[in-house]
Amino acid sequence: MINDSKIKRDIKSADDKVIDKLLSTVKTPKAIFKIWIIVLLIIIGFGCFAYYRQLRFGLIVTSMRDYTSWGIYISNFVFFVAVSLIGSLVSSILKLAKVKWSYPLTRISEIIAVAAIICAAIIIIVDMGRPDRFLNVIFYGRIQSPIIWDVLVIMTYLVISLLLLYLPLLPDIALCRDRLKNVSAWRKKMYKILALNWQNKPGQLRRLKKTSTILEIMVIPVAFAIHTITSWLFATTWRPGWDSTNLGPYFVSGAFMLGAAVIIIAMFFVRRSFSLQDYIGNDHFDKMGKILVLLSLVYLYFNINEYLGPAFKMVGVEGEHITELFSGDYAMMYWLVQIPGLMLPILIMLFKRGRQPFIIMIVSFFILMGAWFKRFLIVIPSLQHPYLPIQDVDESYLHYYPTWEEWAITLASFAGVLLIITILLKLFPIIPIQEYIKHENINSEQARDI
Amino acid sequence: MRNFYTIAPTYCLLRKLFLVFFLLSSFASFSQKESAEIHYRFIDEESNRRVAIQVFQQDGSELKPVEELDVLLYVERLFTNLPIGDVFNTTDEKGLVEIHFPSDLPGDSIGNLNLIIKIEDAETIRDTSIYTKVKWGVPVLYDRSEEKRSLWAARANAPISLIILVNSLLFGVWGIIIYICYEMYLIKKE
Numbered sequence: 001m002i003n004d005s006k007i008k009r010d011i012k013s014a015d016d017k018v019i020d021k022l023l024s025t026v027k028t029p030k031a032i033f034k035i036w037i038i039v040l041l042i043i044i045g046f047g048c049f050a051y052y053r054q055l056r057f058g059l060i061v062t063s064m065r066d067y068t069s070w071g072i073y074i075s076n077f078v079f080f081v082a083v084s085l086i087g088s089l090v091s092s093i094l095k096l097a098k099v100k101w102s103y104p105l106t107r108i109s110e111i112i113a114v115a116a117i118i119c120a121a122i123i124i125i126v127d128m129g130r131p132d133r134f135l136n137v138i139f140y141g142r143i144q145s146p147i148i149w150d151v152l153v154i155m156t157y158l159v160i161s162l163l164l165l166y167l168p169l170l171p172d173i174a175l176c177r178d179r180l181k182n183v184s185a186w187r188k189k190m191y192k193i194l195a196l197n198w199q200n201k202p203g204q205l206r207r208l209k210k211t212s213t214i215l216e217i218m219v220i221p222v223a224f225a226i227h228t229i230t231s232w233l234f235a236t237t238w239r240p241g242w243d244s245t246n247l248g249p250y251f252v253s254g255a256f257m258l259g260a261a262v263i264i265i266a267m268f269f270v271r272r273s274f275s276l277q278d279y280i281g282n283d284h285f286d287k288m289g290k291i292l293v294l295l296s297l298v299y300l301y302f303n304i305n306e307y308l309g310p311a312f313k314m315v316g317v318e319g320e321h322i323t324e325l326f327s328g329d330y331a332m333m334y335w336l337v338q339i340p341g342l343m344l345p346i347l348i349m350l351f352k353r354g355r356q357p358f359i360i361m362i363v364s365f366f367i368l369m370g371a372w373f374k375r376f377l378i379v380i381p382s383l384q385h386p387y388l389p390i391q392d393v394d395e396s397y398l399h400y401y402p403t404w405e406e407w408a409i410t411l412a413s414f415a416g417v418l419l420i421i422t423i424l425l426k427l428f429p430i431i432p433i434q435e436y437i438k439h440e441n442i443n444s445e446q447a448r449d450i
Numbered sequence: 451m452r453n454f455y456t457i458a459p460t461y462c463l464l465r466k467l468f469l470v471f472f473l474l475s476s477f478a479s480f481s482q483k484e485s486a487e488i489h490y491r492f493i494d495e496e497s498n499r500r501v502a503i504q505v506f507q508q509d510g511s512e513l514k515p516v517e518e519l520d521v522l523l524y525v526e527r528l529f530t531n532l533p534i535g536d537v538f539n540t541t542d543e544k545g546l547v548e549i550h551f552p553s554d555l556p557g558d559s560i561g562n563l564n565l566i567i568k569i570e571d572a573e574t575i576r577d578t579s580i581y582t583k584v585k586w587g588v589p590v591l592y593d594r595s596e597e598k599r600s601l602w603a604a605r606a607n608a609p610i611s612l613i614i615l616v617n618s619l620l621f622g623v624w625g626i627i628i629y630i631c632y633e634m635y636l637i638k639k640e
Binding site for chain 2: 140141142143144149152156159160163167170196197198199201203204207208210211214215218222
């Protein structure tokens with residue numbers, strides 16, 4: 001009996017240490033953090049100035065013209081939608097599969113998903129020449145149009161992602177409310193409101209478990225839908241390179257690969273910045289690396305399917321499009337995407353050394369760059385090869401080089417994603433504390449039983 | 451700097467003078483133009499259809515035909531107006547011009563065509579337009595099948611199956627979201 005109470009006391013003291021350590025990430029930010037925020041705000045400010053010019057002078061300030069009517073805004077949108085799928089990969093698929101090692105990564109992945117989907121929604125509005133008419137899409141849109149499906153599914157996914165981030169946070173927000181004493185008044189008030197009167201009561205725990213499971217199941221089809229419908233925006237438009245039944249799974253598999261790479265990069269910097277080596281270990285990198293290899297192989301398989309057919313037949317404009325990619329104006333970008341952005345990472349990560357934190361972070365960065373340029377290659381070269389011949393047009397219609405305004409807005413969108421991630425990481429515990437303690441206690445009980 | 455201050459008022463003055471001159475000259479040129487009276491008649495002789503247009507101008511107490519005046523005749527189409535006749539349809543000494551009218555223009559469901567008779571940029575006559583209607587078109591009955599429910603139809607004619615599918619998916623997913631929000635409310639109240 002005495003022994004039991006001692007064990008309980010030890011556990012409580014260990015739990016307190018874990019809570020204090022994991023809550024330390026939420027405390028008052030350091031100077032470097034503030035500088036980082038200022039840098040991001042400057043980039044966003046510059047992007048806002050470019051957007052002001054776009055609003056004032058119209059889309060003529062971009063390089064988009066009659067043929068290339070979708071530029072880097074849309075490729076960036078597709079990229080962000082792809083990144084947002086990571087939320088469903090880690091926080092629901094791995095969780096439902098009861099993959100125990102993945103739970104310290106769930107919050108990071110949910111935060112990335114929320115940040116990416118918010119910026120994806122914003123970038124679509126940036127692409128509109130008349131953003132004031134956005135609501136017309138809702139009021140007068142045709143239900144037959146994939147664009148309407150995309151708008152509906154993006155809004156739905158945004159709400160689900162927010163709920164998926166927020167609900168499992170409730171017990172940790174309650175910890176912030178109860179334990180953080182030296183934080184500003186507004187943060188105390190925010191934690192109090194957001195904690196929804198959480199007291200770890202059995203009824204609350206039961207409801208939380210039920211709603212979390214529903215969300216984890218529901219997010220999977222919605223996540224698949226969001227990227228499949230995004231692919232249909234292209235697949236239902238008659239252009240070379242898009243006229244493919246393969247496009248939906250091709251986009252989804254690419255998104256999962258990109259998402260896994262993004263989470264590895266995030267893990268590396270989060271672990272380093274917040275000294276979380278005890279919670280995000282080398283083992284996590286190794287296991288995420290194995291997942292990334294698998295997802296990259298699936299994507300490679302779809303890539304082969306996507307290009308082999310048209311390249312074998314080389315019919316008309318499809319053939320021109322393939323030639324343009326393989327050996328034409330876009331060849332350099334295309335092969336950089338395929339080799340250092342896909343094939344080399346697979347080879348490197350097949351070896352255990354290649355899954356070491358620093359190496360895999362660099363490899364993931366290559367995958368991320370490759371994935372961004374891949375979206376560029378999906379959107380732009382296809383638009384420059386319409387099935388009807390281009391005749392008597394201005395020279396500027398034939399090429400597409402983004403203007404400084406487009407680059408500034410694109411960079412600002414990246415800064416926006418990073419800003420949202422940084423703020424959320426600083427406001428809420430990065431590692432799910434209650435979940436961590438629960439798992440650790442189960443592990444130690446199992447160890448004692450043995 | 452001094453030069454700048456001296457030049458600026460001069461420039462303003464010149465600009466105002468130019469504006470006044472411009473307004474006065476436009477008023478003077480407009481006031482020289484007078485309104486015209488346009489008479490028109492539709493002549494249908496077997497397959498030879500013509501529009502006879504006669505232009506008069508008030509000269510004291512009597513109407514005087516306007517000679518050597520270009521008259522324009524258009525048929526309204528969906529996006530723009532279709533010019534009818536020659537490049538120049540010029541009036542003779544009686545102020546009359548007859549313009550041949552094609553017999554194969556598609557009209558509305560009973561063959562009506564909307565016509566516009568115009569006088570533009572004439573020296574002494576103000577710009578004038580007359581809108582009228584004639585039943586000389588080929589009646590066009592639109593294919594009703596285009597209005598059937600289909601993927602390519604207008605918003606109001608979306609396929610029922612698609613409307614049901616999209617709405618049931620939306621209601622299903624948003625129903626669950628609302629249920630989760632309700633559960634959150636119960637968590638707060640617990």
